[in-house]
Amino acid sequence: MTSLPLVFDAPRRGLPPRHLADLTADERRAAVAELGEKPFRANQLSNHYFARLTADPAAMTDIPAATRDRLADSLLPPLLTVVRHVTCDDGSTRKTLWKAHDGTLLESVLMRYPDRVTLCVSSQAGCGMACPFCATGQGGLQRNLSTAEIVDQVRAAAATLRDGELGDPGRLSNIVFMGMGEPLANFGRVLAAVHRICDPAPDGFGISQRSVTVSTVGLVPGIRKLTEEGLQVRLAVSLHTPDDELRDTLVPVNTRWKVAEVLDAARGYADRTGRRVSIEYALIRDINDQPWRADLLGKLLHKHLGQFAHVNVIPLNPTPGSKWDASPKPVEREFVRRVKEQGVECTVRDTRGQEIAAACGQLAAEG
Numbered sequence: 001m002t003s004l005p006l007v008f009d010a011p012r013r014g015l016p017p018r019h020l021a022d023l024t025a026d027e028r029r030a031a032v033a034e035l036g037e038k039p040f041r042a043n044q045l046s047n048h049y050f051a052r053l054t055a056d057p058a059a060m061t062d063i064p065a066a067t068r069d070r071l072a073d074s075l076l077p078p079l080l081t082v083v084r085h086v087t088c089d090d091g092s093t094r095k096t097l098w099k100a101h102d103g104t105l106l107e108s109v110l111m112r113y114p115d116r117v118t119l120c121v122s123s124q125a126g127c128g129m130a131c132p133f134c135a136t137g138q139g140g141l142q143r144n145l146s147t148a149e150i151v152d153q154v155r156a157a158a159a160t161l162r163d164g165e166l167g168d169p170g171r172l173s174n175i176v177f178m179g180m181g182e183p184l185a186n187f188g189r190v191l192a193a194v195h196r197i198c199d200p201a202p203d204g205f206g207i208s209q210r211s212v213t214v215s216t217v218g219l220v221p222g223i224r225k226l227t228e229e230g231l232q233v234r235l236a237v238s239l240h241t242p243d244d245e246l247r248d249t250l251v252p253v254n255t256r257w258k259v260a261e262v263l264d265a266a267r268g269y270a271d272r273t274g275r276r277v278s279i280e281y282a283l284i285r286d287i288n289d290q291p292w293r294a295d296l297l298g299k300l301l302h303k304h305l306g307q308f309a310h311v312n313v314i315p316l317n318p319t320p321g322s323k324w325d326a327s328p329k330p331v332e333r334e335f336v337r338r339v340k341e342q343g344v345e346c347t348v349r350d351t352r353g354q355e356i357a358a359a360c361g362q363l364a365a366e367g
């Protein structure tokens with residue numbers, strides 16, 4: 001088996017203190033018992049956090065005040081504070097910039113569609129993958145986010161919707177790990193976050209695994225590890241071009257794992273889960289939008305993934321001052337037509353957040 005790269009699960013440097021949402025249900029009970037409290041207090045805390053969506057100890061009035069303070073000190077450290085919200089798309093998209101306990105900045109984007117509400121979460125602050133067309137990639141990786149920092153983005157969004165702060169009161173239905181960072185480079189914490197997101201209340205938020213998408217630029221050992229977990233989450237692979245020569249520059253991690261290896265790993269995931277894999281393709285003018293690349297993409301996907309491939313073409317969201325731009329619409333249409341001609345499903349993303357400059361090439365995209 002391939003050994004894991006160094007980027008996996010870097011040390012806890014800079015991470016916040018332990019939080020309730022970092023822990024499994026058993027660990028929560030053990031942590032409460034260590035504080036000299038009855039284990040059922042863990043269930044009460046979990047019920048407040050995961051079912052009632054509150055992280056404010058003062059609102060947990062069914063727990064005696066002294067106990068509440070002790071539990072809160074140890075298990076509910078403040079994690080994220082809002083720096084600002086930016087809303088666009090007639091109020092149906094809201095990006096939130098968060099500040100963590102150490103001043104680290106991260107963001108999440110909440111998108112309301114007629115049939116679903118999707119939250120795009122960050123799994124790292126910054127990103128170490130250095131894709132040249134992406135603003136986040138230019139700043140490098142600041143640090144991994146803790147499980148609870150990922151989970152708290154979800155709790156806050158679910159509370160926002162319930163309280164009607166983004167239109168009529170609603171329910172968060174989908175989560176995409178397509179914000180800042182490469183989720184599989186923070187594997188253990190992302191996996192734990194998926195469990196918190198999907199476990200039934202009060203141990204988690206009870207969102208269906210099938211409504212969660214984990215994206216990757218193609219960390220093959222990470223895809224294999226995820227496969228072994230036997231979950232039902234959707235896998236999204238940011239391919240962006242079918243040929244290694246260009247991909248080595250567009251997605252630098254390709255110098256380590258080539259296109260064919262990535263697609264084979266994705267096939268392994270599809271075989272295990274029975275789920276289609278989303279192939280993300282940020283279409284960039286005169287870079288990766290040529291007809292021959294569309295043909296090659298269709299052929300490769302047909303060969304490696306067959307009916308398990310679904311290409312999502314994402315019109316590039318240009319970052320200010322960048323030389324990268326979106327392809328013209330006729331070029332985009334021809335690209336999609338050619339991929340489909342090879343028998344592979346291909347659609348163009350409804351890109352949200354264009355006017356609020358969603359930073360990452362993957363941000364505001366959804367499977």
Ligand code: SF4
Pocket residue numbers: 126127128129130131134135136137138179180181182217360361362
């Ligand atoms: S596109 Fe995604 S993986 Fe690439 S640098 Fe940006 S955040 Fe990282």
